[in-house]
Structure formats: C-alpha cells, structure tokens
Amino acid sequence: MKEAIHPDYHTITVVMTDGTKYETRSTWGKPGDVLQLDVDPKTHPAWVGGVNLRKTGQMEKFTNKFAFLDKAPAGAKNEEKKADAAPAPAAPKKEAKAAAPKAEGKKEAKKEVKKEEKKD
Numbered sequence: 001m002k003e004a005i006h007p008d009y010h011t012i013t014v015v016m017t018d019g020t021k022y023e024t025r026s027t028w029g030k031p032g033d034v035l036q037l038d039v040d041p042k043t044h045p046a047w048v049g050g051v052n053l054r055k056t057g058q059m060e061k062f063t064n065k066f067a068f069l070d071k072a073p074a075g076a077k078n079e080e081k082k083a084d085a086a087p088a089p090a091a092p093k094k095e096a097k098a099a100a101p102k103a104e105g106k107k108e109a110k111k112e113v114k115k116e117e118k119k120d
Contacts, residue, residue: 017043 010031015021017040028035041047 016040 007027008031009025009027011023012026012029012032013021013023013034015034015036017037026035
C-alpha cells in the first residue's frame, strides 16, 4: 500500500439535534472537531413517520395521465341511464354496415361505400 494517500481516520464528536453527544471515528474534519447535525434520525420525517411519498410507478403515471377518460360529461351519465332503461330497436344489417364501415382503414371504408352505391 502506498504511504500518505489515505485520509486521516480520527476521533470526532457528533452532536445530535436534541443535544446528545457521542464520539466516533471519521475522516471528516480534524481530530477533536465537533459535527453539529441539522437533521438526524430523531427528527427527520422519514424516520418519525411524517413522510408523504408520491406514487411514481409507471402505472400511477399512466393513470394520472389518462384519468380524464374515466370522467364522463354530466349529460353522458343521464344518457347511459336512459339507454339501460329502454334498449333501442335493432337496425337492419344493410343500414348498420353503411352507417358504420369497418374500422380497418380509410381505404376499406371507401371500398365499402362504393360497393353499397353500386348495389343501390
């Protein structure tokens, strides 16, 4: 081992926030120095139960980002209740296809419309 490259390991006094003192060995400061703590395990919220941790997981981020999708407009709730009370009559198949083309893509939707026009 090389000489004189390691820090000096000496005794210091540590003073906690409540005034209690104890001696320990450290490389901090000079021999006999006093280390006054501003925060210690007796007063820090993490150790005394006052911590309010945010949820930072991926699922929480996703939920927070898209929370507005869960909230339906005020009128939509009333419409849902009406729809549950009396179901709408079923539409004929031809009209249903023309009204709602397949969601495969715009080209397929246009083809469907052209086919319907040729039939008429």
